[in-house]
Amino acid sequence: MRKEVNMKALQIRNLKKSFRSNFLLKTYQILKDIDINVEEGEIYGFLGPNGAGKTTTIKCILRLIYPDNGEIEIFGTPHSQLASRKKVGYLPEHPYFYDYLTGKELLLFTGRLFSISPKESASRADELLRLVGLENKKDLKLRKYSKGMIQRIGLAQSLINDPDLVILDEPFSGLDPIGRKELRDIILSLKGAGKTIFFSSHILQDMELIVDKVGIIQEGRITREGKLSELISHSVQSYETLFSGLDEAILKEHKIQFQLRDRNFLVVSPGKEEANSLIQLITANKGNIISVSPIKMTLEDIFLKELK
Amino acid sequence: MNLKAIALNTFKEAVRNKVFYLLIVVGILFALSSQIMSMLTIGDKVRVLKDFGLAAINFFCVLIAIFTGINLVFKEIDKKTIYNILSKPISRSNFILGKFFGLALTLLVALVSMGVIFYIFLLISTGSFDIRIAVYFLMLYFELLVITAISVLFSSFSTPILSSIFTIGLYFIGHIVWTFNEFKHVLQDKAFEKIVAYSIYYILPNLEKLNIKNIIVLNTPLDWTLLMNSVLYAVCYISAVLILAILIFNKKDFQ
Numbered sequence: 187m188r189k190e191v192n193m194k195a196l197q198i199r200n201l202k203k204s205f206r207s208n209f210l211l212k213t214y215q216i217l218k219d220i221d222i223n224v225e226e227g228e229i230y231g232f233l234g235p236n237g238a239g240k241t242t243t244i245k246c247i248l249r250l251i252y253p254d255n256g257e258i259e260i261f262g263t264p265h266s267q268l269a270s271r272k273k274v275g276y277l278p279e280h281p282y283f284y285d286y287l288t289g290k291e292l293l294l295f296t297g298r299l300f301s302i303s304p305k306e307s308a309s310r311a312d313e314l315l316r317l318v319g320l321e322n323k324k325d326l327k328l329r330k331y332s333k334g335m336i337q338r339i340g341l342a343q344s345l346i347n348d349p350d351l352v353i354l355d356e357p358f359s360g361l362d363p364i365g366r367k368e369l370r371d372i373i374l375s376l377k378g379a380g381k382t383i384f385f386s387s388h389i390l391q392d393m394e395l396i397v398d399k400v401g402i403i404q405e406g407r408i409t410r411e412g413k414l415s416e417l418i419s420h421s422v423q424s425y426e427t428l429f430s431g432l433d434e435a436i437l438k439e440h441k442i443q444f445q446l447r448d449r450n451f452l453v454v455s456p457g458k459e460e461a462n463s464l465i466q467l468i469t470a471n472k473g474n475i476i477s478v479s480p481i482k483m484t485l486e487d488i489f490l491k492e493l494k
Numbered sequence: 495m496n497l498k499a500i501a502l503n504t505f506k507e508a509v510r511n512k513v514f515y516l517l518i519v520v521g522i523l524f525a526l527s528s529q530i531m532s533m534l535t536i537g538d539k540v541r542v543l544k545d546f547g548l549a550a551i552n553f554f555c556v557l558i559a560i561f562t563g564i565n566l567v568f569k570e571i572d573k574k575t576i577y578n579i580l581s582k583p584i585s586r587s588n589f590i591l592g593k594f595f596g597l598a599l600t601l602l603v604a605l606v607s608m609g610v611i612f613y614i615f616l617l618i619s620t621g622s623f624d625i626r627i628a629v630y631f632l633m634l635y636f637e638l639l640v641i642t643a644i645s646v647l648f649s650s651f652s653t654p655i656l657s658s659i660f661t662i663g664l665y666f667i668g669h670i671v672w673t674f675n676e677f678k679h680v681l682q683d684k685a686f687e688k689i690v691a692y693s694i695y696y697i698l699p700n701l702e703k704l705n706i707k708n709i710i711v712l713n714t715p716l717d718w719t720l721l722m723n724s725v726l727y728a729v730c731y732i733s734a735v736l737i738l739a740i741l742i743f744n745k746k747d748f749q
Contacts, residue, residue: 205749242749248581250748271583278581282574284503286510298499299582343578 193262195351195382196224196247201256203242216242218406220256224351224384224399229377231397231414232386233489239406240386241279244355248276260351272300275349279356279386281340285329289320289339292328293346300347307346314342317372333360341372352376354385358392370396394485402492409492417488422480425461427453432473440467450476497588497595500579504596508562509603518604521554525612529619540620544627545711547616551608552634552707556665558604559597559638563645564657566593567743576748587740594646594736601638605631630710633721636728637704641665643735644699650743668701699731 201220204213217239224230234240245251247258249265263270283292290311297307315321318338323331331339337360344352354373358366366389373383373396387393393400394414401411410417430450437444437451442464445452455461461478468475483491508514528546532539567590570576579589609631617623644664648657674695681688703724709716 205747245577245748250577250580252747268583268585271581274581276578276581278574278577280574281578283578284507284575286507287503295499295503296578296582299496299579299584301496301583 193226194223194259195226195228195261196222196230196384197257197259198222198243198247199257201243201246201258202254203239203246203251204254216406217246217253220403220406220408222401222408222411224382226261226350226382227377227380228398229373229383229396230385231393231400232384232403233388233390233393233400233485234386234403235388238403240403241355243403244276244353244386247353248274272347273350275344275347275352277337277340277344277352277354277357279359281336283328283336283340283343286327288325288327289315289331289335289342290324292339293343296343296346302347310346310348311342314345317345318342319368334362334365337361337365341369345376349381351382351384354383356387357385358387358389366392390484390486390489400485400488402489404492410488414485418482418485422482423487424481425455425458426477426479426481427455427461427464427468428476428478429453429468430474430476432468432471436467436471442467454481496582496584497592500584500589500592501596501599504566504593505599505603508597508600514558514562514600514604517554517558518607521551521604521608522611524550524554525608526615529615541711543616543619544624545707547612548627548630548707548710551605551612551631554608555601555605555634555638556641559601559641560645560658560661560665562597562600563642564649564654564661566597566646567649568652568654568657571748580748586744586746590646590650590736590740590743594642597642597646598639601642602635605635605638624710626710626716629716629721630706633704633706633724636725637701639732640668640699640701640704640728640735643732643739647735647739647742650739650746664699665701668699669705670702671695671698671700672702700727703727 198220201217202215203217204215206213220239220243222230222232222243232240232243242251246253247260247265248271258265260270260274265271284295287295293311293314294304294307297304297310302310311324312321315324318341320335320338320342323335328336328339337357341354341357344354357369357373361369370392373385376383397414399411399413400417402409428447428450432451434444437453442453453464455464465475465478525547528543528550531546532542535542570579570593576589580586609628613623613627616627641661645657645661648660652660671694674691677688677691681691706716706721708714
């Protein structure tokens with residue numbers, strides 16, 4: 187049914203939110219205009235510097251914070267309806283759980299919040315404890331968990347209801363490289379199971395490896411949103427051509443700037459046409475082309491460019 | 495369903511806290527120490543036994559109600575555990591009610607533990623079984639529920655220190671607020687003062703309505719109609735306070 191009408195997993199339109207400072211003296215607009223479109227089954231990376239409004243946006247989606255303006259729909263259901271959260275899993279940034287509970291008790295309790303039967307919760311909890319590698323620590327109280335273990339149990343509780351949309355706020359923070367790799371694998375396996383994942387991060391490397399779509403938020407506005415493949419393929423910045431066997435004078439005559447690398451020339455052409463005419467010039471003068479490399483923008487370059 | 499989950503979890507939190515057991519044990523010890531007080535008394539020893547014992551149980555139950563209650567919601571916000579709860583399909587009203595009923599269950603367990611031991615102790619000391627004391631405990635339980643509702647209300651918007659000041663203040667005022675109703679005799683022609691006195695009388699909790707210690711201790715007969723009215727008053731007051739707490743909580747942003 188959903189697929190027939192091409193329903194979005196998450197749609198945010200014109201979201202605005204401001205907070206009052208103490209004593210009602212001044213208003214700070216945190217979210218100025220947020221539009222986000224997350225399609226079903228994709229991994230959406232929500233990127234932005236600290237204080238840009240990532241967590242506030244996520245809290246608005248889950249109605250921990252009430253928006254001033256705008257519409258938020260989760261699988262077509264307005265977020266103001268409790269039912270919209272039935273199929274959502276959420277891992278908060280720096281998650282805090284009841285530390286007097288054991289890992290397994292937390293999962294069972296979370297299951298009850300979703301009105302899942304105790305039997306189903308128990309079997310799901312065991313499965314998730316295995317998934318996050320905590321089956322040996324399931325009877326340990328959470329106050330004895332390390333930061334990384336809390337992050338893992340947090341991920342497990344966010345999946346207890348077999349959610350269709352998983353919202354993860356800075357899930358990579360506090361994880362060591364192995365933990366990050368494991369989390370990436372879990373996210374990819376969730377996508378493989380048809381789930382939609384929306385996560386915020388400032389760790390670009392992790393994001394670049396797994397996301398389908400990126401939304402960049404800056405000072406409370408979405409400044410760029412698009413498929414990662416499109417953002418990156420449209421962003422070939424320049425072409426580097428490495429060649430030899432040409433007289434320096436020819437390059438100077440055509441006013442081509444070059445660098446010397448060992449005995450080879452390196453020329454950076456700003457566009458495709460310039461690169462083509464350079465290649466023609468080299469072949470016409472019987473030079474040897476060693477390599478032509480398109481220099482693409484990384485997600486980091488795109489991100490930094492947006493910030494400027 | 496999820497209200498029950500919140501309530502049971504609140505209960506679990508309380509019973510996993512060692513301070514809870516400490517307060518019950520100290521409460522029982524104080525109640526039992528009434529034996530010493532009665533030995534030092536000339537006259538009606540049973541009366542002193544009951545008077546001091548019931549006062550000790552009352553004091554420690556009120557202590558549990560206030561100091562657990564004021565942290566109930568504030569701690570969830572302060573420790574950020576609330577993000578994980580309210581992001582699930584659970585309404586804010588169910589969260590508040592779940593917290594209230596969880597503490598109500600905790601207090602029931604505390605009161606029953608102290609009460610049963612005190613009953614056994616009385617049976618051994620006096621050789622008689624006074625069923626009226628159970629009525630006292632029932633009325634005390636309703637008083638505790640009023641205090642819990644008030645502390646939940648304060649806990650939903652202020653810090654534990656302020657909440658404890660407000661709740662303790664209201665607890666003491668609650669036991670003397672009936673005097674404002676007596677002002678009608680004194681303030682016959684002063685309309686404004688009368689309105690103020692009546693407002694205070696009707697807005698603040700009249701906890702003395704639920705205090706039947708003197709009736710029990712002095713062996714005066716119980717007025718069942720009055721008791722039913724008092725219970726009804728407590729239920730209405732608790733409902734009103736919880737509705738107010740929910741209204742405040744519903745407006746909150748959790749930044």
